[in-house]
Amino acid sequence: MPRIGVFVCQCGNNIAATVDTKKVAGDMSKIPGVVYTCDYKFMCSSPGQEMLKQAIKEQNLDGVIVSACSPHMHEKTFRKASEAAGLNPYQCEITNIREQCSWVHHDPTKAVGTVKSIDLTRMTIQRLKKNQPLKKIKIPVKKKALVIGGGIAGIQAALDIAEGGREVILVEKEPSIGGNMARLSETFPTMDCSQCILTPKMVEAELNERITLLTYSEVEKVDGYIGNFTVTIRRKSKFVDEERCTGCGECMEKCPFKVTSGFELGLNKRKVIYTPFPQSVPNVPVIDAPNCPKIQKDKCGACAIVCGPKCIDFKMEDKLVTEEVGAIVVATGYQLMPNERFGEYGYGRIKDVISGLQFERLASSSGPTGGEIRRPSDGKVPQNVVFIQCVGSRDEKKGVSYCSKICCMYTAKHTKLYAHKVHGGQAYVFYMDIRSGGKRYEEFVRGAIEHDGAMYLRGRVSRVYEKDGKIMVQGADTLSGSQVEIEADMVVLATAIVSREGADTLAQKLGIGYDKHKFYNEYHPKMKPVETVTAGIYLAGSCMGPMDIPESVAQGSAAASKVLVLFSADEMAREPITSVVNRTTCNACWDCVTACPYTAIERDTIKDRKGNIIRWVAKVNDGVCQGCGVCVAACRSKSIDLKGYTDEQVYAALSAF
Amino acid sequence: MKIPYYPGCTLNTVAKQFDTSARDAAQAVGFEMAELPQWNCCGATFPLTPDNIIGLSAPAKVLSSAARQGDTLTTLCSVCYNVLKRTNKVMKESKEKRGVINGFIEEDYDGSLNVLHYLEVLRDRIGFDKVKGAVKRPLKGIKAGAYYGCMLLRPFEDMGIDNAESPTIFEDLIKALGAEAVEFPNKIECCGAHLALNNEEVVTRLSGNVMTSAVGNGAELIITSCPLCQYNLEKSQGALSKQNAVPVIYFTQAIGLALGQDIETLGFDKNTTDVMPLLKKKGIV
Numbered sequence: 001m002p003r004i005g006v007f008v009c010q011c012g013n014n015i016a017a018t019v020d021t022k023k024v025a026g027d028m029s030k031i032p033g034v035v036y037t038c039d040y041k042f043m044c045s046s047p048g049q050e051m052l053k054q055a056i057k058e059q060n061l062d063g064v065i066v067s068a069c070s071p072h073m074h075e076k077t078f079r080k081a082s083e084a085a086g087l088n089p090y091q092c093e094i095t096n097i098r099e100q101c102s103w104v105h106h107d108p109t110k111a112v113g114t115v116k117s118i119d120l121t122r123m124t125i126q127r128l129k130k131n132q133p134l135k136k137i138k139i140p141v142k143k144k145a146l147v148i149g150g151g152i153a154g155i156q157a158a159l160d161i162a163e164g165g166r167e168v169i170l171v172e173k174e175p176s177i178g179g180n181m182a183r184l185s186e187t188f189p190t191m192d193c194s195q196c197i198l199t200p201k202m203v204e205a206e207l208n209e210r211i212t213l214l215t216y217s218e219v220e221k222v223d224g225y226i227g228n229f230t231v232t233i234r235r236k237s238k239f240v241d242e243e244r245c246t247g248c249g250e251c252m253e254k255c256p257f258k259v260t261s262g263f264e265l266g267l268n269k270r271k272v273i274y275t276p277f278p279q280s281v282p283n284v285p286v287i288d289a290p291n292c293p294k295i296q297k298d299k300c301g302a303c304a305i306v307c308g309p310k311c312i313d314f315k316m317e318d319k320l321v322t323e324e325v326g327a328i329v330v331a332t333g334y335q336l337m338p339n340e341r342f343g344e345y346g347y348g349r350i351k352d353v354i355s356g357l358q359f360e361r362l363a364s365s366s367g368p369t370g371g372e373i374r375r376p377s378d379g380k381v382p383q384n385v386v387f388i389q390c391v392g393s394r395d396e397k398k399g400v401s402y403c404s405k406i407c408c409m410y411t412a413k414h415t416k417l418y419a420h421k422v423h424g425g426q427a428y429v430f431y432m433d434i435r436s437g438g439k440r441y442e443e444f445v446r447g448a449i450e451h452d453g454a455m456y457l458r459g460r461v462s463r464v465y466e467k468d469g470k471i472m473v474q475g476a477d478t479l480s481g482s483q484v485e486i487e488a489d490m491v492v493l494a495t496a497i498v499s500r501e502g503a504d505t506l507a508q509k510l511g512i513g514y515d516k517h518k519f520y521n522e523y524h525p526k527m528k529p530v531e532t533v534t535a536g537i538y539l540a541g542s543c544m545g546p547m548d549i550p551e552s553v554a555q556g557s558a559a560a561s562k563v564l565v566l567f568s569a570d571e572m573a574r575e576p577i578t579s580v581v582n583r584t585t586c587n588a589c590w591d592c593v594t595a596c597p598y599t600a601i602e603r604d605t606i607k608d609r610k611g612n613i614i615r616w617v618a619k620v621n622d623g624v625c626q627g628c629g630v631c632v633a634a635c636r637s638k639s640i641d642l643k644g645y646t647d648e649q650v651y652a653a654l655s656a657f
Numbered sequence: 658m659k660i661p662y663y664p665g666c667t668l669n670t671v672a673k674q675f676d677t678s679a680r681d682a683a684q685a686v687g688f689e690m691a692e693l694p695q696w697n698c699c700g701a702t703f704p705l706t707p708d709n710i711i712g713l714s715a716p717a718k719v720l721s722s723a724a725r726q727g728d729t730l731t732t733l734c735s736v737c738y739n740v741l742k743r744t745n746k747v748m749k750e751s752k753e754k755r756g757v758i759n760g761f762i763e764e765d766y767d768g769s770l771n772v773l774h775y776l777e778v779l780r781d782r783i784g785f786d787k788v789k790g791a792v793k794r795p796l797k798g799i800k801a802g803a804y805y806g807c808m809l810l811r812p813f814e815d816m817g818i819d820n821a822e823s824p825t826i827f828e829d830l831i832k833a834l835g836a837e838a839v840e841f842p843n844k845i846e847c848c849g850a851h852l853a854l855n856n857e858e859v860v861t862r863l864s865g866n867v868m869t870s871a872v873g874n875g876a877e878l879i880i881t882s883c884p885l886c887q888y889n890l891e892k893s894q895g896a897l898s899k900q901n902a903v904p905v906i907y908f909t910q911a912i913g914l915a916l917g918q919d920i921e922t923l924g925f926d927k928n929t930t931d932v933m934p935l936l937k938k939k940g941i942v
Contacts, residue, residue: 342822397814
């Protein structure tokens with residue numbers, strides 16, 4: 001006969017107001033197998049937990065039920081307490097009589113709530129009788145991490161993991177790490193030079209012996225599960241031997257061919273053998289194969305001739321490398337919405353209509369104009385510049401319903417940079433709302449308006465067109481209720497931040513979720529902001545949504561700390577709530593394999609003594625299984641059960657109702 | 658090729674030249690506009706309140722009548738096109754509204770019709786290349802500005818005739834006819850539309866802006882596809898000085914002209930500003 005204890009919580013008045021807890025406890029004591037019952041004001045409090053522990057010991061209980069709030073709240077608390085008293089923690093069950101009972105019934109006579117609480121608790125008792133003691137699953141952990149994306153978030157994550165004493169592989173698809181931050185001129189609200197605060201971190205990442213930099217590389221395939229991932233990485237051919245290259249730059253000097261620079265966003269040209277920018281890390285050039293005449297039609301080859309260490313190899317091919325890692329941090333960042341979608345603002349047709357990132361390059365001392373604000377069409381210094389905010393953002397019609405978050409701040413920064421560099425110039429800003437939440441952010445925007453004289457106009461721009469060499473900007477000033485027309489020399493669009501192209505493909509490789517905008521989903525937006533639903537994979541930075549530098553850095557560090565926690569023990573313990581296949585009845589229809597959202601079910605074989613395959617059966621990988629139970633529902637031969645939620649347990653509970 | 662055709666009230670009365678020139682041009686490039694045997698007014702405004710479905714019954718009746726003639730319906734007037742196309746979308750996509758409207762007009766129409774503007778027929782079914790091949794009297798030397806107005810394009814997601822903010826279908830046609838297309842920023846701005854009835858001042862200002870913008874960018878001739886735009890633009894010629902007044906004609910008249918049709922049949926006498934001096938100046942007639 002089982003020896004079960006039932007503890008009914010009053011939760012102050014949360015439960016006691018509509019449930020007669022004393023009656024619930026009293027009724028339960030009459031059920032066979034229940035040897036101890038009580039009710040108490042706050043079961044989760046220290047004295048409450050002590051009561052539980054004491055009862056387990058004194059009454060020699062082999063199972064306990066706490067009828068209280070949702071198991072999401074305190075299941076862990078009570079299981080821990082049970083364990084401390086020597087009980088298998090999975091012999092402790094929670095009945096939810098708060099969220100699913102007392103909170104939804106308002107009967108002051110307590111009749112409804114009490115009856116329902118009695119029913120619910122009775123069901124749990126019958127269920128508990130069928131419980132099996134479970135053991136936590138131990139999984140070995142490879143103490144090496146992979147960080148995907150070498151922007152500021154990825155660099156920060158890699159540095160912190162390395163500082164914590166663990167090996168890191170940092171994969172970046174461009175020839176240099178640095179990401180979008182390397183493009184910026186100054187950063188709000190402190191006006192630090194972006195390169196000045198970023199490049200030390202880039203160099204640190206390069207010099208740290210625990211970090212392996214794999215630039216010009218992309219993740220091709222991800223297998224395995226938390227603690228035990230196998231990752232295949234494509235190392236795109238640089239046509240330059242990284243080991244031997246000294247970074248002298250002679251090849252770039254001598255290369256006679258120029259193409260539009262992607263790093264400079266079309267504002268400048270670069271050589272066909274190139275590093276994206278002077279401070280590139282690693283300082284190893286790559287050959288842009290589609291544009292290289294030597295590679296395409298065997299003409300030229302000047303770079304190979306001048307190369308001292310002879311490290312250029314036109315026959316070099318892509319390499320696939322396989323790495324075993326225990327955790328993955330995804331920090332793939334963002335891109336701007338393609339500007340072709342803004343016909344009304346003339347982008348693409350009018351040369352001096354540029355994006356915010358292009359303005360960053362114009363203002364950057366390492367940019368195409370050496371930091372002077374000169375417009376792209378004729379190199380003149382613009383005297384009137386119109387900044388248009390929310391270009392695409394907060395606009396369902398353009399497919400972007402969200403606020404891009406950083407544009408209000410960087411536009412204010414742009415007006416300041418412009419005011420400091422072009423004395424006498426006038427900046428106009430069309431905005432919808434100013435969103436400057438953040439430390440010293442509001443003051444920064446006020447400074448742009450009050451100190452640096454930016455003219456802020458609340459309203460939208462309807463049309464941008466050219467007239468007599470000027471760019472005419474037509475818009476509404478909704479505060480004065482009038483239509484305005486501004487003759488501008490240059491227009492800067494604060495284009496919406498969108499997810500990176502291919503973000504969805506990578507998410508599918510990793511098995512992590514993304515929203516309709518293809519931004520990656522965190523496990524819980526508040527309580528688990530850098531975790532994903534796939535254990536062992538963490539997120540950092542603007543691959544999750546628009547984010548500024550401080551936030552990206554904080555998330556990089558947060559993800560790193562999660563990785564370090566995972567790596568702190570040789571084995572990790574996991575909840576044993578996983579599926580188990582009955583190998584005698586499984587008929588290998590593989591419906592479960594198709595149904596499993598975590599690819600946790602494998603095809604296994606049963607062999608005879610001679611090693612011949614007799615039968616195929618499904619096998620659950622405990623490391624990957626999240627215990628969702630989809631396979632249980634899918635299994636036609638009822639050969640799969642979920643530990644802790646077995647059919648036997650569920651039917652026992654149902655038949656007690 | 659016979660394509661069912663809905664002329665609409667205006668083309669049957671004050672814009673008769675739009676209708677006749679279009680029919681003649683169609684004949685010349687190889688299709689026939691088969692006027693619906695029975696039709697009524699399209700209603701002229703697409704109901705702005707979402708639940709005002711009674712206003713959709715008139716256009717729905719036109720559509721169901723057209724569905725008996727074929728799978729396509731073409732029309733010329735921008736307003737008719739707008740109303741018919743958007744009503745068709747409602748009939749196709751909203752089961753609930755379709756049921757109510759069909760019940761009211763005693764028809765059983767499911768929105769299967771393909772509503773095309775005459776310009777779309779030329780571009781997608783005939784091809785501007787073929788139109789170009791049929792040109793006998795190229796409009797060489799004429800700088801023509803295309804005025805789209807609102808109804809042909811908006812709302813973008815419903816109409817889908819061309820690029821949302823910088824359409825080129827008219828310019829492509831103008832080039833096919835041998836003329837030079839003039840770009841001007843106001844080509845998709847509103848002309849003032851029905852405010853001509855009760856607030857003429859607004860129309861004078863808006864249409865005036867369109868005209869000055871077009872002429873300022875070098876347009877000597879303006880082509881359009883909407884009788885109301887044509888009326889408003891012609892009326893606002895006052896915004897320009899006398900010698901700057903430029904003719905505003907229907908695009909089908911321009912096609913007829915280029916295809917070498919008899920000038921007398923193109924109905925230029927019905928347009929307020931005489932196009933003949935320009936044609937003579939350019940040596941076209």
